[in-house]
Amino acid sequence: MVQATRAYDAEVIVIGGGVIGAACAFRLAQAGREVLLLNADGPETAASYGNAGHIATEQLFPLASKGVLRNSWRYLLDAESPLRVRMAYLLPLLPWLARFAWAARERTYIRGVAALVALQHSALADMTDLLTDAELGHLLHRNGHLEVFETLPGGLAAQAQAERLMAYGVESVQLSADAVRAQVPTLNTKVQGAVQYLASGHVDDPWAVCQGLRDALVRSGGQLQQGRAVRIEAETPQQTTVVLEDGRRLRSAQLLVCAGAWSKPLAASLGYRVPLDTERGYHISVPGLPPEPCADPAGRLGGEAFCAGKGGARAAGGGHGAERHAAQRPAPLPLPLGISGRSIWRAMVAT
Numbered sequence: 045m046v047q048a049t050r051a052y053d054a055e056v057i058v059i060g061g062g063v064i065g066a067a068c069a070f071r072l073a074q075a076g077r078e079v080l081l082l083n084a085d086g087p088e089t090a091a092s093y094g095n096a097g098h099i100a101t102e103q104l105f106p107l108a109s110k111g112v113l114r115n116s117w118r119y120l121l122d123a124e125s126p127l128r129v130r131m132a133y134l135l136p137l138l139p140w141l142a143r144f145a146w147a148a149r150e151r152t153y154i155r156g157v158a159a160l161v162a163l164q165h166s167a168l169a170d171m172t173d174l175l176t177d178a179e180l181g182h183l184l185h186r187n188g189h190l191e192v193f194e195t196l197p198g199g200l201a202a203q204a205q206a207e208r209l210m211a212y213g214v215e216s217v218q219l220s221a222d223a224v225r226a227q228v229p230t231l232n233t234k235v236q237g238a239v240q241y242l243a244s245g246h247v248d249d250p251w252a253v254c255q256g257l258r259d260a261l262v263r264s265g266g267q268l269q270q271g272r273a274v275r276i277e278a279e280t281p282q283q284t285t286v287v288l289e290d291g292r293r294l295r296s297a298q299l300l301v302c303a304g305a306w307s308k309p310l311a312a313s314l315g316y317r318v319p320l321d322t323e324r325g326y327h328i329s330v331p332g333l334p335p336e337p338c339a340d341p342a343g344r345l346g347g348e349a350f351c352a353g354k355g356g357a358r359a360a361g362g363g364h365g366a367e368r369h370a371a372q373r374p375a376p377l378p379l380p381l382g383i384s385g386r387s388i389w390r391a392m393v394a395t
């Protein structure tokens with residue numbers, strides 16, 4: 045943030061209207077700041093549009109870990125794996141991969157766990173407060189989720205993970221295959237059991253959350269503008285100017301860059317080097333599926349997350365390291381919903 049005393053178009057400009065930018069802008073407006081939220085594209089390019097809507101309070105272990113490093117060669121060689129790297133992008137991605145490997149050291153990993161525990165401790169309560177204040181409480185479900193497994197090794201891994209998490213106060217119960225099917229009759233027959241996490245949550249429709257937060261911003265006196273920032277100029281320590289693609293120049297006293305994967309070049313125009321690279325992720329929504337009994341709770345199978353809401357079933361996950369504008373290259377996704385995941389996954393939307 046850069047402080048200012050001169051005239052400006054808004055006291056604070058927030059660049060990026062995904063869930064992060066919209067939430068920050070709304071909270072700033074509620075705190076009495078004069079806020080302008082600037083957003084570039086339609087929803088389909090934002091991660092906040094295509095995610096699974098899982099409030100993942102059980103995810104306390106950083107991805108950068110020795111286990112992931114050990115298995116990474118398998119992911120990269122397996123065409124069906126949810127994690128892939130576009131070969132042409134391997135070289136540009138190497139600095140990021142090196143940092144990732146460096147972050148998996150024991151000391152850094154332990155620091156990462158502590159940071160995630162602190163964040164997750166209040167994540168669901170914070171989300172509840174935010175959505176309640178934005179009059180969006182009806183979009184949030186606080187009833188946990190199932191970590192479903194289809195094989196014995198998968199079950200053992202899920203149970204071992206649940207026991208590790210128990211040490212941090214993350215509550216879960218083991219469910220037999222029959223108990224899972226009693227809760228979710230639409231699951232396919234391969235399901236062997238599940239770990240049910242009790243204190244996680246999900247939102248019906250992540251994009252409805254963003255739109256709702258933007259509406260709440262306007263109700264709180266903030267402004268919304270459509271436009272793509274191409275550069276930020278720090279004219280004085282007290283004033284920044286956001287230069288837009290169409291030539292407009294917006295001045296503010298303070299600036300928040302919340303442009304997701306696009307934040308790196310914007311921050312670079314101010315001289316900040318952000319250690320950020322992009323992974324293209326995918327989701328699919330199946331309107332009308334599953335029928336009512338599967339509406340709660342949300343579930344996970346392997347690396348994929350599933351969430352059901354009023355609009356139908358949504359599956360999200362699978363990604364490949366690629367530049368922001370790389371062509372879409374969806375991975376197949378197994379759906380534990382008694383429907384053929386692969387055929388539908390081929391037609392999915394990229395985020």
Ligand SMILES: Cc1cc2nc3c(=O)[nH]c(=O)nc-3n(C[C@H](O)[C@H](O)[C@H](O)COP(=O)(O)OP(=O)(O)OC[C@H]3O[C@@H](n4cnc5c(N)ncnc54)[C@H](O)[C@@H]3O)c2cc1C
Binds near residue numbers: 093096097099273306
């Ligand atoms: C497949 C998938 C599944 C996921 N599942 C989950 C999940 O279940 N739970 C969870 O917590 N997280 C999940 N995530 C992560 C989550 O979606 C992201 O962390 C979150 O949405 C990031 O929000 P954001 O606002 O930072 O970025 P984005 O949602 O990407 O928003 C960035 C916004 O900035 C705008 N923008 C970009 N460049 C400019 C510019 N130059 N000028 C103006 N505006 C600009 C874009 O138009 C966009 O609206 C998932 C992600 C993916 C890809």
